[in-house]
Amino acid sequence: MKKMPFIYGKSSDSLNFTDRKDETKRLERNFKSLVNTTIISPRRWGKTSLVENVVEKIRTENKDIKVCVLDIFNVRDENEFYEHFAKGILKGTSNRWEEMAENAKAFLSHLLPKITFSPDAHAEISFGVNWGALQKSPDEILDLPQTIAKAKNIKVIVCIDEFQSIGDFSESLAFQRKLRSHWQHHHNVAYCLYGSKRTMLLDIFSNASMPFYKFGDIMFLEKISNKNWGEFIKKRFEDTGKKITIDQAEYLAQLVDNHSYYVQQLAQQSWLRTKTSCSKTIIDESLQSIKNQLSLLFVGQIETMTATQINFLKAVLDGETAFSSQENLQKYRLGSSANLKNIKNALISREIIDISANKVEILDPIFKLWLTEDYFANT
Numbered sequence: 502m503k504k505m506p507f508i509y510g511k512s513s514d515s516l517n518f519t520d521r522k523d524e525t526k527r528l529e530r531n532f533k534s535l536v537n538t539t540i541i542s543p544r545r546w547g548k549t550s551l552v553e554n555v556v557e558k559i560r561t562e563n564k565d566i567k568v569c570v571l572d573i574f575n576v577r578d579e580n581e582f583y584e585h586f587a588k589g590i591l592k593g594t595s596n597r598w599e600e601m602a603e604n605a606k607a608f609l610s611h612l613l614p615k616i617t618f619s620p621d622a623h624a625e626i627s628f629g630v631n632w633g634a635l636q637k638s639p640d641e642i643l644d645l646p647q648t649i650a651k652a653k654n655i656k657v658i659v660c661i662d663e664f665q666s667i668g669d670f671s672e673s674l675a676f677q678r679k680l681r682s683h684w685q686h687h688h689n690v691a692y693c694l695y696g697s698k699r700t701m702l703l704d705i706f707s708n709a710s711m712p713f714y715k716f717g718d719i720m721f722l723e724k725i726s727n728k729n730w731g732e733f734i735k736k737r738f739e740d741t742g743k744k745i746t747i748d749q750a751e752y753l754a755q756l757v758d759n760h761s762y763y764v765q766q767l768a769q770q771s772w773l774r775t776k777t778s779c780s781k782t783i784i785d786e787s788l789q790s791i792k793n794q795l796s797l798l799f800v801g802q803i804e805t806m807t808a809t810q811i812n813f814l815k816a817v818l819d820g821e822t823a824f825s826s827q828e829n830l831q832k833y834r835l836g837s838s839a840n841l842k843n844i845k846n847a848l849i850s851r852e853i854i855d856i857s858a859n860k861v862e863i864l865d866p867i868f869k870l871w872l873t874e875d876y877f878a879n880t
Contacts, residue, residue: 506737509765537717540695545762569593574663643683650689664694665701677712730754745779758866
């Protein structure tokens, strides 16, 4: 069977990575110039793929730049962060396990580092200390990238995915101050911080009262254009001996609002149904199939919403903008204008809607389609 030409649900490699030329150049420039960078966008818009593609380019072309990539999604508290951070930095700045062992002993000697091997021959680091005790003096861990960079005369890039997780730590604000107080003095290191919860990241980096305010360059990712998606989809079909016209390819992307994850998924499902030449019918059938597959998930989402939150989504789908007008408050049974703010905040926190320039958008295009064609049509 031919290799799948479209990737979704995981980061895209260079072959499956589309457009983002300006963002790629900007991030690569920031890495080389050691400019701290924050990347903000809704979920599944390609942040991780962008970072990983730039990281691969940097690693290939610049031997004097070491890149450490960490994902702290499952890190639940400050102590776990220190251990995860230390391991990530040691691995990212070492070319082989012997060097990792040497670095651990040279730069974190009092933590009694040990290198162990799993059955698949991957090296793992463990530390013979009480991490609760370390919390009283974490300087050596937080300064580790700068310490290694200076000692080896290299540059270090630290990329931390799901960075918004620190917002859930106990005494999160104090911890953020601690991080900022160390990292702002790292002149041989740059930090790239990003994650999947746009609202939390905006609060961390755009709120003037927060420690990470003006920490570096903030990149707001926009959707990939319909034109670029069309060209990408057409080429990937042709690369595997199948055909799709540019109009059909652009139509496919437009059906899911040019949402990166769903464009790749819909393109893959359409490609699988295509023997030689794709058609609008194939694309439409593929979209309906995806919607049907996700319907139980959407039912679960609806069941956890209040009646006023559901009513608000109906108003959004109807194209209303003056939600607080007395007419719309009554028409959609939204309660008081004061309650409207609570409705919006609840839906934003659950990443169901996003508000930009006072425009409300339902983030998941398939959920939006299901609400229109199934849920509200039947109620």
